[in-house]
Amino acid sequence: MAGLAYDAIESHDDLVAFSRQYAREARREWLLDVRLDLVEWDVSTRARRRAAAVKRPRVPDATIGEPIDWNRVPDSDGRPLPCTVSLSWEAFEAFSRAEWESTLRHELLHVEQFQRDGTTDHGAAFKRRAREVETDVRCRTFATPEWLFRCGDCGTEVARRYRDCAFVREYEAYRSDCCGAGLVRSQPE
Ligand SMILES: [Zn+2]
Ligand SMILES: [Zn+2]
Incomplete structure (x- = not known):
């Protein structure tokens, strides 16, 4: 597949296309246990300090480290409920490709945790996974323009x-x- 080059990204659609494509590669390369067909993407232009975030529904009685039975979750058909990776356009403009990819791996770990346990945080389990996929534990923030x-x-x-x-x-x-x-x-x- 002809990939979209990072330097050629000019629009929100481009950024989503690049990020989805990277998510597929990262899933294989880092063995992320994520169902990308249940992930939506959007781009935010609101000024904020976080580079990206996962928007997800609240699932009652969900606990990190305890895989959830999605069949008992209202609105679920047995599969994890959809969540959305929200990307910051400003952060994309601030980041190198390597930083952006690391940001995506961080968010994909939140997706992995959410789809398995029904919730996600930055606790011990997340830290362990973050080390394994060589990303930061903290959600990345970004700096002043060049x-x-x-x-x-x-x-x-x-x-x-x-x-x-x-x-x-x-x-x-x-x-x-x-x-x-x-x-x-x-x-x-
Ligand atoms: Zn995070
Ligand atoms: Zn003037």
């Missing part, structure tokens, strides 16, 4: 970028909306 672009006339901030991308390389071709002026690039404090 570059700021301002209008060359009035100084209004026009864009910020977190890593090298086409815009960073070609910003001289852009004009500001406010003044139609060229952009100046600076690095934030």
Whole structure:
């Protein structure tokens, strides 16, 4: 399968396509016990510090380490209830490919735990799995942008970028909306 290159991601759909494809690879490579057909994906543009999160229904009487009988869960047909991996566009812009993939493995461990036990946390079982799949225990947060672009006339901030991308390389071709002026690039404090 021709994979979508990380550097070619330009839209939310691209980011979801890349992340789904990586999830399939990670499932094989790291032997993740996840049912990806029961996982949905979305992209959030709301400013937040977490790079990604798993949104899941509350399952009553679920305990980490005790596999759940999904047949007794209301609304379930015997399979795990669907959950959603919510991706942060800002985090994607801030992260290298390796950081993004590590973030996805972290979230897939939450999916694994949820689908087996009906709930998930960052406790001892999660820590053990995180070591096995070489990801962080804490949900990743992300940092300040690498570059700021301002209008060359009035100084209004026009864009910020977190890593090298086409815009960073070609910003001289852009004009500001406010003044139609060229952009100046600076690095934030
Ligand atoms: Zn987490
Ligand atoms: Zn301006």
